[in-house]
Amino acid sequence: MPAPLLEMRQIVKTFGPLRANDRVDFEVQTGEIHALLGENGAGKTTLMNILYGLYQPDAGEIYWKGEKITLHSPRDAIRYRIGMIHQHLMLVPNFTVLENILVGLPSPREPFLPINETLARLEDFAAQYGLPIDPTVKVKQLPLGLQQRVEILKALFRGADLLILDEPTAVLSPLEVEEFFAVLKNLVGKGVSIIFISHKLDEVLRISDRITVLRQGRRIGTIETRHATQQILAEMMVGRAVALDYSFPKGGATQPILELKGISLIRPKVGRVLKDLNLTLHSGEILGIAGIDGNGQEELADVVCGLIPYTEGEMLLEGRPIRNPTPQKMKDCGLGYVPADRQSVGLVKNFSVAHNLVLKSLDDPPYNTYGFLREKVVRLNAQQVLREFDIRAADLLQPVGELSGGNQQKVILGRELQLAKRLLVAVHPTRGLDVGATESVHRFLYSQKEKGIGLLLISADLDELLALSDRIAVLFRGEILGVVPGETDSLPAISRMMLGERLEAIV
Amino acid sequence: MNEFLWLPFLVSLLAAGVRLATPLLFAALGGITNELSGVLNIGLEGMMIGGTFGAYIGALLSGSEWGGALGGMLAGGLLGLLFAYLSITWRADQVVLGTGLNLFALGLTSFFFRSMYKAGISQFVPSFDVWNVPLLSDIPLIGQIFFRQVPLVYLAYLLIPLFSFLLYKTTWGLKLRCCGEHPRAAETVGVNVTRMRYLALILSGMLAGLGGTFLSLGQISAFTEGLVSGRGFIALAAIIFGRWKPLNVAFACLLFGVADALQLRLQGFGLPIRYEFLLMFPYLLTLVTFVVFVNRGDSPAALGKPYPEK
Amino acid sequence: ASPQTPAAQATETVTQEPQVFRVAMVFPGAVNDKSWNQAGFTGLERIKNELGVETAYLEQVPSTDWEESLRTFASQGYSLVLGHGDQFSEPSKKVAPEFPDTNFIVVNGAYTASNLASIALFDEQVSFLAGVVAAKMSQSGKVGYIGGLEIPPVIRNGKGFEQGAKYVNPDIQVSLTYLGDFNDAAKGKEATLAMAESGVDVIFYYVDNAMLGIQEAAKGANVKLIGCIFDQYEMAPDLILTSAIQDISTAIFEAAKTAKEGNFEGKAYLFGLDSGAIALAPFRENVPADVVAYVNQVQQDIISGKITVERMSQ
């Protein structure tokens, strides 16, 4: 065997008392796609950040092409031709695509920006990898899938021998994942090696050559992908047997609870985001909304939950119209909402877990008497929710921002499920969560259906939708192109509708 | 006012406006630079004060106004360095530091000045003379307004396109702006955020120092306490007014300068308006223009936040 | 009212032996402002040097502290405490009864009491002369006055100036600008340029540091200046026709001397042209002899009472 392209030996990294990486060995061969697996908080990102020079390890060595190296900052990593796509997109929303790609690139004509060269190369890449993009739009106007594409282009522009991809597919729709994998194959063909991190075991099994699993900061082992199964991997990650193939019984819908009649939304500068939506959600039903990111899903959720006033149409709750819905009003109607952006919308990061759990009930009994917050009751409530949802926090008063993503999501669920007396809207509820956390979120959601609550489940993950939904509506450019039963048979129709074909045309 | 001639009046008004805008412009260009790098600097006033004194000392020691300009830039730059050290290396709160810096510069300059001159009278030092730009100064109207000024005024105009270019058209400017929008993203593409912010603050201090220089060596030829009198804050307002774009910011400075020049002239006419309202006029006009025509603009996303965040 | 106010009681213990004559002074602005405060400070320095007494002072005292600063010194057993400006009228009226052993003098003060005196300059008289010079020297028939803030001494000098100018030429145009600030030299410069453009060719000013800007502007424009408070000829020999000297330091010194000799009286002292505390600075060659003669005549007439200069009410 030739010397590996990369070898990390006995890497240790601690954050205060916590060992995020505990004597981790990790190696990557030239030309392979090496997957890195582990639960939330296992230390994957930490290890990669060390490799990219963002963190300095407390101990351990890194060998690059057989030579021992020290990485003081990402500048060094870039110099060694190591590229990285980060778990949280490293894009400037206010910059254009072009500016995002240009920033930090050396220019042949310093100090001038190499604009024309870059535009030409962008066209090259578009042709070569199938990654077309309009370089003049601002990144904040792009859907997440396209933003991810910008990240990929950024990495390609810098030219890398080793590309680190930290959960790149978390925000992609199945179709986008396909395109993305094609790009990866293409890159490998050109001699690039890849480290691939994902919580989706099927993706890992499809794309990788080898898999390394971390658990609680330690390396558990590395196996060849052809010897691996989802079951084996899940056991390695969690340390015990995990139920992976769970499915939920369908049916049980009763009377209509929420009706959307001709709902449209026009946003300034953007245009018509939602077009004449007609949907009915029943009690005890899970209605899935499928679609490629950026086709109006999040706006639909915001409109239903009163965050954005709709432009036209009518919303009926149990047959009665709701005029000018606001978040407050909808909450009072018994609606819970798990938003897409848990970090900056769902939670106040520097508030404690306990106070985030009553964020929407600050004015309501029993938490509020004469305007004062009853801290004891707030904590009592938190204790109960923490137990019920198995939320791992150091204590009730820990700032919620310090929790891991999975636990943050459970805090939101814990709050919203209390409020969801009649309706629950959940957007990408398991995005970025590991298998264990995903499973428990799914169980919590399903338990709501059993209680007779109507669920609107918006997700880009078709497996999730098929597992839970009674019916699935497909949103394309703000329009519903069709509604199909939540069964595996519907999959081809859903995929075609996601690309813009109407159900009538397919059937 | 029957002999009132509107054309010469307008010319002199605008020429005065240009002069009154010049110190604001220097400070505002500096302020844009540090704000785009993500540092909120309400210490511009202090940096200008440092500049007025540094310029005086520079001119005194070197015997030349250009030596004075150097001194002004040096003093401002040192204050910028101090600000950078405390806000970047120590990650101390930028707003607290800014208020501290204003007080610091005010106290220290007058302290030194009083130690130098017990009697408190400043010597006269070499200062900038009006320099008519050949040819251009002969253009009717335009020449009188813009091209019969002291060299620092020309420097200020030249800096407007230079900074537009530097901040918005160069690799360096892009990196700098990235630090202000998303410093972590900047770091991941190999930008040294700390160094960028240090540089931006020092540069900003030097420019504010030039603004101060214009006050002590471009307007008068000496140092006095109270020369700056709030211009640093007006520059801060101009930055937001002009949405961090040098050309727009220059316009904001000019608007304020012309309004100030106008009120000084209106007072001379003996109009039946209380002088308090005339003094208020530039502020009121700027406020109304801002609210009605400019209003919102996105500030750099990471403005005021120390990096790395903790 | 009992003089034994709480404050006096509280600080009695720290009072030093009263037989030592010590003088303290409180200034509203900086003692190096080349203007009002500096003039007062000069007086204090003369007291220290020529009378050989111990002195102390507080400068740049904000209005929040006017009263307290007087009390600070009085409670320390100073025999004479001066407040440098009419803003100390009210505070001293309050504080003086608390310290019967201390004498208070307020410059331009409004009140008197057994231990409280006021000294003032008849500044309209000298600014009247400044107005006469300006009107005589102006070719355009337009003269100007630049003040810092609209406060009594600034107003008085302006009014005196206007009286004097109109005395020479009833049709003369007097324009008036307040900078809103005594020290903003850049504003001073622009205000001067603005006046020059409107045809003004002689300007009398009453500002502090802002005068540097006024002089700077006058250099380029065809404008002559009349300085204020002390002889400012050396600052700009080509420009300054004369200065309306308002030597409050002499008044202060004289008053302190009287107090030291034990002749303090709680009354209002007014120092006019006859006292020498106010005067026009000596003319140099930039004022023609006939003008000098004319001005001297007016001065005589004022002193002799032939011309009455209006004193602003307070």
Next chain:
Amino acid sequence: MEQGAPSGSSPSRHHSWARWLNYLQITLLPFGAVFAALVIGAILIALTGVEPGFAYQKMWEGIAKSNYQVGLVLVKATPLMIIGLGLGFVFNSGVFNIGAEGQLYMGALLGTAIGIQDWGLPAWLHISLSLLGGFIGGGLWGLLPGYLKARHQINEVITTILLNYIAIYIVSYFTHGPLRDNPFAEAALPQTPEVQASSQLPLIWPPTRLHAGFLLGLGLALLLYLITYRMAFGYKARAVGSSPAAAHYAGMNTTLIMIIVMVVSGGLAGVAGTVEILGVQHRLRDMFSPGLGYSAIAIALMGNNHPLGIILASLLFGALQVGANNMQALAGVPVTIVDVLQATVIFFVAVSAMIRWRAPLRTLLLRNREASS
């Protein structure tokens, strides 16, 4: 702004000894900051040829020699405290009000206008009305930028800076014009008549000059503490500050909250201005504030926007000011040293807030947390 003062979001997490150590550190560091500033001041004082030990002795005497001096410190601290409380409140909600100076002026204007009226009211009523007037004057001056920010996203920094100047000139107009004492005298001082005896704040600690405004400040601190950290409204206001999107999502009326906090902050600045007139100056004068509204920004931030921190910071500044005045009067050190001294204190306090976060103690506490979980 995550400096370690008790911020309400995460107390009582650690073992008692660790918490104790933490509080010790929180208390000691500001002292260290003051000490460091005094050392730098000593160097400058020595440069003027005065013996620093002597100068500082005079300074200390000025602060603490007698009850009377202590009273002066408290009097000085009062307006700073009241403005700082309002600013802490508004900063918690993420609105950057630098218009306290203008709000102070407008409050003092209205408060004085009521205070000078001879309505024959009993003192408690006249004082309350004046203070209410102060609150309304300052509150209105805060309402304008607050409304523009909340409803139209108009940057409050620029509007408040400009409104400061405008307010100062408005007061200038009134003191020269409509409210001028003795309007018939051509050369009268630009100041209002003295406020009625019935509206002057009573002295509460004879023989000192301390007036009831100080108690009012303490009461307001308690009130604001309760609102911010004990009442639902405070949680909402802080939520708006740390995450407006989350606040909107949670059904809070972010617009209204922003406007309310801005009005309260402006109102308190106005109350501070009125208290200064009713308690100390008794007349409103042109340009009467030596930049109280700007100093209070530093005070609010140094106090970590927490009422207790703000009280401490304002006392520190009050003490420095009074002490330095004495030092200038009796040791002859130029007054400008005060500015340098205060600035250095600000620097060191700002930095020490970060030392606290960096120090090994923090690690110790974290370890402790792990042990307890």
